[in-house]
Amino acid sequence: MTIQSINGTERTHHNALATLGQGALWGAAAGYAGKYVLPLTHEEKNSDEYVKVTEKIRKQKTEYSVRTEKYLDGMKAKKNRSLAEDEFIKLFDGMKEGDHVKPSRIRKAIKTLEAKNPLEALDFKNICKETSKIAEDTAKQCVQAYKLVTKHIRPTAFFVTTGAVVGVAAALIGDALKTEVKS
Numbered sequence: 001m002t003i004q005s006i007n008g009t010e011r012t013h014h015n016a017l018a019t020l021g022q023g024a025l026w027g028a029a030a031g032y033a034g035k036y037v038l039p040l041t042h043e044e045k046n047s048d049e050y051v052k053v054t055e056k057i058r059k060q061k062t063e064y065s066v067r068t069e070k071y072l073d074g075m076k077a078k079k080n081r082s083l084a085e086d087e088f089i090k091l092f093d094g095m096k097e098g099d100h101v102k103p104s105r106i107r108k109a110i111k112t113l114e115a116k117n118p119l120e121a122l123d124f125k126n127i128c129k130e131t132s133k134i135a136e137d138t139a140k141q142c143v144q145a146y147k148l149v150t151k152h153i154r155p156t157a158f159f160v161t162t163g164a165v166v167g168v169a170a171a172l173i174g175d176a177l178k179t180e181v182k183s
Helices: 013-037 048-060 066-076 083-091 103-116 118-153 156-177
Strands: 002-005 179-182
Touching: 013 118, 013 156, 048 118, 066 083, 066 118, 083 103, 083 118, 103 118
Parallel strands: none
Antiparallel strands: 002 179
């Protein structure tokens, strides 16, 4: 019984090149996928552009905007609005894009509702929590989308080339470790 490794007499040069080519192809595909799968680096997260954009996104979640206006229009379209919904709509009266609702206005609305009907005050707080959650979720989605944009900006050639080189190395090592047993 003999053991032959790497290039025995039955292996042709063509087979070795095919193995290396396959390794390079799989490695390049893995490198390209790695461009998007790998998390953002410390440098990418601390770049001026990334910090500026993500801070703007987080700031916008508390600003009066077109999205706020659409939400309020949906609430105004209801035929039978509750007292809490009316008070919530009043919070935004006279606001322009970019304005913020002051916490003092929210506290004042809660006190007004508690004096009239404590259940309505609770409903008002729930509306505020719901809208805050919607804004928070939207901001998270926007930040996730910007992370993907940041990953898209990464140099593709670096990831593909690195993956191909690692794939060829893995194919060479795999070929070297492959042994054939003949009886």
